[in-house]
Amino acid sequence: MGVCGSLFQPWKCLVVVSLRLLFLVPTGVPVRSGDATFPKAMDNVTVRQGESATLRCTIDNRVTRVAWLNRSTILYAGNDKWCLDPRVVLLSNTQTQYSIEIQNVDVYDEGPYTCSVQTDNHPKTSRVHLIVQVSPKIVEISSDISINEGNNISLTCIATGRPEPTVTWRHISPKAVGFVSEDEYLEIQGITREQSGDYECSASNDVAAPVVRRVKVTVNYPPYISEAKGTGVPVGQKGTLQCEASAVPSAEFQWYKDDKRLVEGKKGVKVENRPFLSKLIFFNVSEHDYGNYTCVASNKLGHTNASLTLFELNEPTSSTLLQEVKTTALTPWKGPGAVSEVNNSTSRRAGCIWLLPLLVLHLLLKF
Ligand SMILES: *[C@@H]1O[C@H](CO)[C@@H](O)[C@H](O)[C@H]1NC(C)=O
Ligand SMILES: *[C@@H]1O[C@H](CO)[C@@H](O)[C@H](O)[C@H]1NC(C)=O
Ligand SMILES: *[C@@H]1O[C@H](CO)[C@@H](O)[C@H](O)[C@H]1NC(C)=O
Ligand SMILES: *[C@@H]1O[C@H](CO)[C@@H](O)[C@H](O)[C@H]1NC(C)=O
Ligand SMILES: *[C@@H]1O[C@H](CO)[C@@H](O)[C@H](O)[C@H]1NC(C)=O
Ligand SMILES: *[C@@H]1O[C@H](CO)[C@@H](O)[C@H](O)[C@H]1NC(C)=O
Ligand SMILES: *[C@@H]1O[C@H](CO)[C@@H](O)[C@H](O)[C@H]1NC(C)=O
Numbered sequence: 001m002g003v004c005g006s007l008f009q010p011w012k013c014l015v016v017v018s019l020r021l022l023f024l025v026p027t028g029v030p031v032r033s034g035d036a037t038f039p040k041a042m043d044n045v046t047v048r049q050g051e052s053a054t055l056r057c058t059i060d061n062r063v064t065r066v067a068w069l070n071r072s073t074i075l076y077a078g079n080d081k082w083c084l085d086p087r088v089v090l091l092s093n094t095q096t097q098y099s100i101e102i103q104n105v106d107v108y109d110e111g112p113y114t115c116s117v118q119t120d121n122h123p124k125t126s127r128v129h130l131i132v133q134v135s136p137k138i139v140e141i142s143s144d145i146s147i148n149e150g151n152n153i154s155l156t157c158i159a160t161g162r163p164e165p166t167v168t169w170r171h172i173s174p175k176a177v178g179f180v181s182e183d184e185y186l187e188i189q190g191i192t193r194e195q196s197g198d199y200e201c202s203a204s205n206d207v208a209a210p211v212v213r214r215v216k217v218t219v220n221y222p223p224y225i226s227e228a229k230g231t232g233v234p235v236g237q238k239g240t241l242q243c244e245a246s247a248v249p250s251a252e253f254q255w256y257k258d259d260k261r262l263v264e265g266k267k268g269v270k271v272e273n274r275p276f277l278s279k280l281i282f283f284n285v286s287e288h289d290y291g292n293y294t295c296v297a298s299n300k301l302g303h304t305n306a307s308l309t310l311f312e313l314n315e316p317t318s319s320t321l322l323q324e325v326k327t328t329a330l331t332p333w334k335g336p337g338a339v340s341e342v343n344n345s346t347s348r349r350a351g352c353i354w355l356l357p358l359l360v361l362h363l364l365l366k367f
């Protein structure tokens with residue numbers, strides 16, 4: 001209900017009566033096409049919310065009375081304003097044109113408006129539809145989410161606008177995957193670590209540029225040691241053992257030598273930790289440093305370990321003093337003298353499957 005209707009309830013009857021008296025009986029029947037007689041209103045008017053709409057009616061000098069109506073409410077009759085809505089103003093009332101303007105148009109202004117005239121004592125009307133468009137707007141969107149791998153997620157993006165906007169979801173980073181849903185809802189069952197990253201909801205209609213919002217999806221998973229490097233170093237040289245693990249949240253690392261934990265700050269040894277990497281650095285390797293070391297990577301979802309060996313290298317000559325032996329998790333036995341195993345405490349079943357080949361390998365190597 002606009003100002004006209006709500007403020008002038010008692011007027012309603014009066015308005016209709018006045019209309020009858022005046023001449024104006026809106027028939028709601030649009031002018032027949034091809035009918036050259038007046039009034040001739042413009043085609044439908046489309047404006048965006050907040051803009052002004054001009055309603056124009058072309059007339060001629062045979063016209064004796066004119067009015068613009070919103071449904072059955074008179075807005076203007078001649079130069080007289082009949083409605084209280086300050087947004088409605090008279091633009092022109094000449095012998096050829098009768099126009100009003102509706103300022104700051106809102107969605108409830110949408111609908112039929114009628115130009116009504118009296119020509120040669122015959123009332124005639126012409127109807128124009130005011131269509132109000134609204135830019136898309138995202139009114140509700142899921143918050144950033146942190147979830148453990150394997151769980152289900154459901155993201156929501158609710159948008160408003162006129163016409164009704166199209167809503168889509170895209171997976172945009174770490175690498176752009178493209179559309180994952182052409183809908184307000186995005187459901188992912190059994191989410192994987194590859195599905196983590198930024199998701200973008202886009203709402204578009206042809207009124208304005210699409211609006212986008214992002215949701216960050218963090219997928220947590222237990223550590224996985226991807227690389228553990230054993231090293232051969234001569235006595236008196238610098239040696240480094242390196243352990244790489246991916247995990248979300250980032251893994252914390254601990255080093256053990258023969259089941260004894262190495263405490264940080266031990267003389268001549270330094271541990272360097274980064275989110276996905278830990279280095280055990282020996283500044284001046286001595287005989288008793290050689291042996292088997294275990295790197296343990298852990299986060300709140302689990303832990304895993306890998307063992308690697310610092311072994312003696314007998315030719316302390318050339319510039320390349322370090323001989324690094326690369327091993328990866330899935331190829332545990334590689335290279336002379338280097339021992340590397342990856343134990344996966346998060347997967348007991350997988351551990352048992354690995355146990356057999358490992359035992360066989362142990363046996364084989366003993367001969
Ligand atoms: C037109 O009529 C509708 C319905 O009564 C009302 O909500 C709206 O405010 C009116 N608009 C104008 C410009 O009079
Ligand atoms: C004007 O708008 C009305 C209502 O949306 C529609 O029924 C009519 O076909 C439109 N007329 C033109 C000429 O676009
Ligand atoms: C994920 O959704 C599937 C299918 O609706 C359901 O069977 C499963 O229990 C859900 N998993 C979790 C962790 O909620
Ligand atoms: C390494 O340690 C040995 C024995 O303690 C010592 O003789 C040697 O000078 C050290 N080397 C360096 C570079 O510190
Ligand atoms: C290191 O581990 C390997 C295999 O587990 C074993 O054969 C070797 O004797 C160990 N070396 C030391 C110094 O404990
Ligand atoms: C890894 O697990 C195997 C048994 O699964 C065990 O024999 C081995 O000692 C473990 N390695 C380390 C470094 O703990
Ligand atoms: C390494 O993992 C194995 C198997 O899960 C476990 O038995 C062992 O205690 C772990 N070693 C360390 C130092 O955490």
Ligand SMILES: *[C@@H]1O[C@H](CO)[C@@H](O)[C@H](O)[C@H]1NC(C)=O
Binds near residue numbers: 224
């Ligand atoms: C550890 O277990 C997880 C979960 O079962 C598995 O995805 C991963 O491949 C395993 N890592 C290794 C090194 O076996």
